[in-house]
Amino acid sequence: MTATDTRADRSTGRTRLLPPMPTQAERVAELLRESLIDGVYPPGRRLSEERLCEELGVSRNTLREAFRLLVRERLLVHQMHRGVFVGLPTSDDVRDLFKARRTLELPALRDATAPAEEAVRLVGAAVDEGEAAREREDWWRMGTANMRFHQAVAGLSESARVNEFMSQVLAETRLVFHVMDAPREFHAPYLDWNRRIHTLLASGDPRGAAEELATYLDTSEDQLVTAFTAMEERA
Amino acid sequence: MTATDTRADRSTGRTRLLPPMPTQAERVAELLRESLIDGVYPPGRRLSEERLCEELGVSRNTLREAFRLLVRERLLVHQMHRGVFVGLPTSDDVRDLFKARRTLELPALRDATAPAEEAVRLVGAAVDEGEAAREREDWWRMGTANMRFHQAVAGLSESARVNEFMSQVLAETRLVFHVMDAPREFHAPYLDWNRRIHTLLASGDPRGAAEELATYLDTSEDQLVTAFTAMEERA
DNA sequence: ATTGAAGTATCGTTCAACAATCCAACGATG
DNA sequence: CATCGTTGGATTGTTGAACGATACTTCAAT
Numbered sequence: 001m002t003a004t005d006t007r008a009d010r011s012t013g014r015t016r017l018l019p020p021m022p023t024q025a026e027r028v029a030e031l032l033r034e035s036l037i038d039g040v041y042p043p044g045r046r047l048s049e050e051r052l053c054e055e056l057g058v059s060r061n062t063l064r065e066a067f068r069l070l071v072r073e074r075l076l077v078h079q080m081h082r083g084v085f086v087g088l089p090t091s092d093d094v095r096d097l098f099k100a101r102r103t104l105e106l107p108a109l110r111d112a113t114a115p116a117e118e119a120v121r122l123v124g125a126a127v128d129e130g131e132a133a134r135e136r137e138d139w140w141r142m143g144t145a146n147m148r149f150h151q152a153v154a155g156l157s158e159s160a161r162v163n164e165f166m167s168q169v170l171a172e173t174r175l176v177f178h179v180m181d182a183p184r185e186f187h188a189p190y191l192d193w194n195r196r197i198h199t200l201l202a203s204g205d206p207r208g209a210a211e212e213l214a215t216y217l218d219t220s221e222d223q224l225v226t227a228f229t230a231m232e233e234r235a
Numbered sequence: 236m237t238a239t240d241t242r243a244d245r246s247t248g249r250t251r252l253l254p255p256m257p258t259q260a261e262r263v264a265e266l267l268r269e270s271l272i273d274g275v276y277p278p279g280r281r282l283s284e285e286r287l288c289e290e291l292g293v294s295r296n297t298l299r300e301a302f303r304l305l306v307r308e309r310l311l312v313h314q315m316h317r318g319v320f321v322g323l324p325t326s327d328d329v330r331d332l333f334k335a336r337r338t339l340e341l342p343a344l345r346d347a348t349a350p351a352e353e354a355v356r357l358v359g360a361a362v363d364e365g366e367a368a369r370e371r372e373d374w375w376r377m378g379t380a381n382m383r384f385h386q387a388v389a390g391l392s393e394s395a396r397v398n399e400f401m402s403q404v405l406a407e408t409r410l411v412f413h414v415m416d417a418p419r420e421f422h423a424p425y426l427d428w429n430r431r432i433h434t435l436l437a438s439g440d441p442r443g444a445a446e447e448l449a450t451y452l453d454t455s456e457d458q459l460v461t462a463f464t465a466m467e468e469r470a
Numbered sequence: 471a472t473t474g475a476a477g478t479a480t481c482g483t484t485c486a487a488c489a490a491t492c493c494a495a496c497g498a499t500g
Numbered sequence: 501c502a503t504c505g506t507t508g509g510a511t512t513g514t515t516g517a518a519c520g521a522t523a524c525t526t527c528a529a530t
Contacts, residue, residue, distance in 0.1 A: 022315075023514090024514070050481095058514080058515085061514075062514065062515080064482090065299060065300055072308075080257075082524090096396055099397065103338065103339060107341065107342050157338055159331050159334035159338065161404065165335075169396065285510095285511075285512095294485070295484090296484075315512085
């Protein structure tokens, strides 16, 4: 997820053992990323360079480097001579995000005929975490657990690049939820669905699990899109 | 593809008609991107900030902003206090890239039961272009056409985000071909395959086309991985 | 109300400087 | 001869300030 290379040093073949100290720009990007998916800055809000670099205690140049990263992840949008703004997804974006999720999640699940044990475990753990959060009425963690569930599903593909793309898509989806500030009701009904999907997967029926997930995504998209279009024409 | 926002101005609702003038950093990134997929800089080579910003006539800060973008696209890798290097994919990367391609291309093709006319046309155009290039023995354009073919296949999903991810994956695949400087033989045999896939798709048999593509990807990956591992242990 | 012309705030980019770190060369030590 | 500190030079990391360019605001004039 970080930009500095953790993998083997390709030039020399040597391996990097210590975690690479991230650059300041990367740390700033990480901090902002957290804040953005946490909804600290509302979608559409402009982020002032001057104010932020004062607030974070870094120079403008460093902050701008961090901005570039987040713009590429679509968490921020950049407009020439106007600055960067928190992403403000439209209903079209919602549809596109779900298209992306279908291509990432469904094949990963459907083709998981012999899934890695660890990957399946992650899926189950996310379900558990979600249900525990629901018990505690900790809605925020419940949303996080739901995201982690889908991340884990995509993770069945065992591809680092697919995983990274998926986490981007999910981060942007978080923005979608912040546009309409109603995370509780949107996640709660889906927990049972997650449980069912995991059960099917663990019992060796990936195709059944994929079908379940397909209808899940359909209904979830419908719900979000209708809510979105309603909100859009209200404005 | 560009980082500045072309879409509707979300804050005001106004629409942007003129193409946004990209920032200098973005132009630099675009230029470097072209150079990288064209193989101007060999994989693994370090790119000196001092030299490049002199060469391109931009300041170091601007160049570094461009670097960040390309690092995020995996065309460059960044190592703290050592600088940025042209990506040098390993055989593991090759495998991961093919996993990603399967995820992106196969479902797009298989689910194209009622594909958009324009999207299918793009696939066919790429095939035509490839064959024309083969006639002229223009190997470089042939490789480009092959890439465009697969881009078009992924484009059947009609998702902007999937398309962008796909183009990233393909750009990185270009790097793979540059590691082993043998682009001719690697693309030529696959042109007929592309033709067949397009025919199946256009004749309303997406599942058949997907099967064809699946074996295509399998053999292509095998060929590349074996060539890669041979090269890796030779070094 | 619309148009047009300052004025202001912010971004885009550059430049110069210094600190931090890597690297290669060198010599000391066993 | 090989290995291990040390040292010095080169490159990156980060900062701060400066100035031009552009968008937004204000306000006067039609």
